[in-house]
Amino acid sequence: MIAQIAARPGGGTRPAPLVLGMVLFIASETMFFGALFGAYFTLRSEAAVWPPAGVHLALAEMALATAILLGSSIPAHLAVHALRAGHAAAAVRHLVLTATMGVVFLGLKLHDWLTAGFTVASHAYGTIFFTLTGFHALHMAVGIILLLGLAAKVAGGAYRARGPGGGTGGPDAVIYYWHFVDAVWIAVFSTIWLIR
Numbered sequence: 001m002i003a004q005i006a007a008r009p010g011g012g013t014r015p016a017p018l019v020l021g022m023v024l025f026i027a028s029e030t031m032f033f034g035a036l037f038g039a040y041f042t043l044r045s046e047a048a049v050w051p052p053a054g055v056h057l058a059l060a061e062m063a064l065a066t067a068i069l070l071g072s073s074i075p076a077h078l079a080v081h082a083l084r085a086g087h088a089a090a091a092v093r094h095l096v097l098t099a100t101m102g103v104v105f106l107g108l109k110l111h112d113w114l115t116a117g118f119t120v121a122s123h124a125y126g127t128i129f130f131t132l133t134g135f136h137a138l139h140m141a142v143g144i145i146l147l148l149g150l151a152a153k154v155a156g157g158a159y160r161a162r163g164p165g166g167g168t169g170g171p172d173a174v175i176y177y178w179h180f181v182d183a184v185w186i187a188v189f190s191t192i193w194l195i196r
Contacts, residue, residue, distance in 0.1 A: 016169025019176070026180045029139070033184055036135065040128045040191060051125045051196060058112055059193050065108035066189050069182055072101035076147075076178050083171055088154050091171075095151035098178065102144045109137055129192065136181070136188050143181045146174045 015023070044050045051057075079094035113130070120130040150171060153159060159171065 016172070018173040019169035022169075022173035022176050026176065029180070029184075033135070033187070036128075036132050037187065037191065040132060043124050043128055047124070051129075052118075052123050055116075055118060055125060057193055057196075058115065061108055062112060062189060062193050065105050065112075066185065068101050068108070069105045069185055072098045072105070073179060073182050075101070076175050080171055080175050083154065083159060088157070088159070092151045092155045095147050095154065099144045099147040099151070102140055102147070102178075106137060106140055106144075109133065109140075132188055132192070136184055139181050139184070143174075143178050146177060150174045 075094040075097040079091045079098065082088075082091035082094060113133070116126075116129075118126045118129075120126050153170075
């Protein structure tokens with residue numbers, strides 16, 4: 001990836017500061033989501049029936065949303081390669097496409113919430129369902145903002161002027177975050193819609 005490693009004066013290498021910061025942030029968020037999954041499986045182990053009667057989840061709709069989200073990793077990856085090759089316009093297109101796919105995913109997720117037939121207060125299942133999917137949606141929204149912010153900086157020439165990655169690892173940090181959000185969703189989708 002772009003500017004992941006910066007040269008040290010003595011000839012060694014070190015991670016770019018933003019990449020290192022993002023990796024540490026992702027590690028902390030992994031623990032956060034791990035706690036939510038722990039709560040989900042604890043509640044599931046204590047319940048006689050899981051999910052409760054009357055809970056019908058839209059598997060086909062969320063499978064489509066999952067395919068869109070996972071597919072968004074392709075233009076995200078291509079954006080980094082376009083930046084590395086010095087093709088700023090292509091990088092911007094890929095970043096905007098990634099963000100657009102994220103918005104479509106959130107739209108499908110919102111529709112799923114509105115048609116779920118239960119609320120966060122209905123039962124323990126509703127509480128953990130909306131908590132887990134809600135925090136993922138929040139992370140998605142942050143990722144979309146980061147992607148669009150990066151696209152604006154690239155379009156403005158911020159990274160071209162200083163070379164690929166801008167010497168800070170900013171593009172890599174944003175794309176790492178997006179891949180993390182994708183990976184978390186695989187776990188959420190598998191847990192809630194597939195394993196049940």
